[in-house]
Amino acid sequence: MDKEVFSMGELVSGLVLTSEQDKKWLKARFHIMSNILEESWVYQDILQKGKQQEKERDILLFVELRFPSLLPQAKQVIERRMVLQQLEALLRKLYSVTTIEEAAAALQSA
Helix, strand or coil: CCCHHHHHHHHHHHHCCCCCCHHHHHHHHHHHHCCHHHHHHHHHHHHHHHHHHHHHHHHHHHHHHHCCHHHHHHHHHHHHCCCHHHHHHHHHHHHCCHHHHHHHHHHHCC
C-alpha cells in the first residue's frame, strides 16, 4: 500500500472513529505501520506546520514578556508567514538582545 494513501487513511479514520473503543482499535491497527507513516510527506508536512506554530508562539511570548510594547510589531512579523528557518533565526536574535531598540531592530529586519 502506498505510504501517503495509508497516512491519509489514518487521518481520515481519526475523524470518523471517535469513540474510545474506536480510538484504541485504530491506534493498534496503525501502530504497526508507524515508521511508514512517519516517513510520509503528509505526516512531515503536519510536523512542519506544528513546529512553525510553536516558533511563532515562542516569539510572541518572548516579546510579550520582555518587550511588551513591541508585541504589535511582533504580531505583524508573524502574520508574514515566514518559513521555519526564518522564525528560528529571529528567535535566536531576540534571545540575544538586551535592549528594546535591539529587539525592535531584530523584528524590523525579519
